[in-house]
Amino acid sequence: MFDLSGKVAIITGSSKGIGEAMARGFAEFGAKVVISSRKQEAVDEVAASFKKDGLDAIGIECHVAKADHQKNLIDKTIEAYGRIDILVNNAGTNPYFGPIEMMPIDVYQKTMDINVNAAMQLSNLVLPHMKKVGGGSVINISSIEGIHAAKYMSAYNISKAALIMMTKNQAIEWAPHNIRVNAICPGFVKTKLSKALHENEQISNALVKNILLGRIADPDEMAGLACLLASNASSYLTGTAILNDGGLDLAQHFHMG
Secondary structure, three states, X not given: OOOOOOOEEEEEOOOOHHHHHHHHHHHHOOOEEEXXXXXXXXXXXXXXXXXXXXXXXXXEEOOOOOHHHHHHHHHHHHHHHOOOOEEEEOOOOOOOOOOHHHOOHHHHHHHHHHHHHHHHHHHHHHHHHHHHOOOEXXXXXXXXXXXXXXXXXXXXXXXXXXXXHHHHHHHHHXXXXXXXXXXXXXXXXXOOOXXXXXXXXXXXXXXXXXXOOOOOEOOHHHHHHHHHHHOHHHOOOOOOEXXXXXXXXXXXXXXXX
């Protein structure tokens, strides 16, 4: 059910963190994976480490907010592997932390361009290739922040909420082509993006108090769910946004802690 042999997966923002963990998970289940992020050097390094472990991977540099980079990512994947079955829109940014009324509009726009618009454009670019092979799976990486508002996180919150609605719209429109679209909403995960939170003991302790499982997640703990959504194990699942948060949402909901 989880077998991905013969499948080709593109994962954006996969030179580290959640993206790299998901890419490795796919590769271990037999997929050919395309490691992608802004620096060729970084993606080459990850692809080389995968190959060393007997996994099939290539690295393609892609700044997701640039149209020519998006096109190049798809073209190079087809050139190397001849097909695309899985797309994970994982690349994300959170450049602003502060009051909504003081947020510079260009910073807001950058957040939307990377977190939402790039995901929509890349999905549109892979659509004809997925149609050609009779179906596929698109996985959009949203966040618990797309479900709950958080002080001083407005641009990020808005972008992640938009991703969830985009997922539902894509699922409705692409189901006739056997293309399933789902979103993963991680809670707090130890990544570069959340470094300021998990490396500050006071903030980290306060966060953990509200997580039922009592700890912050490792990136690997997002990979299993991605493997489920990429494979036939979830053949009847589309249009969903799945929380993978260790029970944080529940604890917040009931004001436990």
